Amino acid sequence: MEKTFIMVKPDGVQRGLIGEIVARFEKKGFQLVGAKLMTVSRELAEEHYAEHKERPFFGELVDFITSGPVFAMVWQGNNVIATARQMMGKTNPADALPGTIRGDFGVNVAMNIVHGSDSPTSAEREIALWFNEADVNEYEKTINRWI
Numbered sequence: 521m522e523k524t525f526i527m528v529k530p531d532g533v534q535r536g537l538i539g540e541i542v543a544r545f546e547k548k549g550f551q552l553v554g555a556k557l558m559t560v561s562r563e564l565a566e567e568h569y570a571e572h573k574e575r576p577f578f579g580e581l582v583d584f585i586t587s588g589p590v591f592a593m594v595w596q597g598n599n600v601i602a603t604a605r606q607m608m609g610k611t612n613p614a615d616a617l618p619g620t621i622r623g624d625f626g627v628n629v630a631m632n633i634v635h636g637s638d639s640p641t642s643a644e645r646e647i648a649l650w651f652n653e654a655d656v657n658e659y660e661k662t663i664n665r666w667i
């Protein structure tokens with residue numbers, strides 16, 4: 521089953537949006553298989569955003585991601601990588617449609633609430649970078665046994 525790395529960025533944590541974001545992915549039918557609230561080291565932030573190393577905003581991006589705790593997650597489901605990106609909306613909240621996370625809550629391109637892997641290659645790299653294998657929990661939903 522496909523997996524992706526999703527992170528509530530420091531602005532989303534500060535604004536109390538963890539529950540809202542988790543709820544959207546849960547209601548869509550995706551399954552949470554890993555999660556942790558954590559403060560990000562500069563080393564991890566630079567590695568995570570390595571593809572943007574030469575961009576003028578790289579320093580600010582690393583400063584922002586390390587500025588406060590983030591909520592890092594692994595979500596599983598059919599086509600979850602592309603669908604999560606759709607649910608997040610465009611990078612710049614000014615361009616993100618209403619109904620998307622960034623469209624509904626985002627303020628500017630630097631503070632855009634949420635990160636999601638942009639491809640299967642990125643998802644594999646990012647899950648391995650942020651999570652130990654033992655902290656990604658494959659499990660079957662057994663609720664139907666109890667109701």
Ligand code: RTP
Nearest residue numbers: 577581610611629630631632634635636637638
């Ligand atoms: P992310 O990686 O955070 O999920 O966002 P994304 O794929 O939609 O966008 P990406 O191009 O990977 O950019 C990574 C993050 O860099 C910040 N950014 N700032 N000042 C700027 O012009 C600018 N452009 C991008 C954004 O916070 C973006 O999420």
Ligand code: MG
Nearest residue numbers: 635636637638
């Ligand atoms: Mg990206």
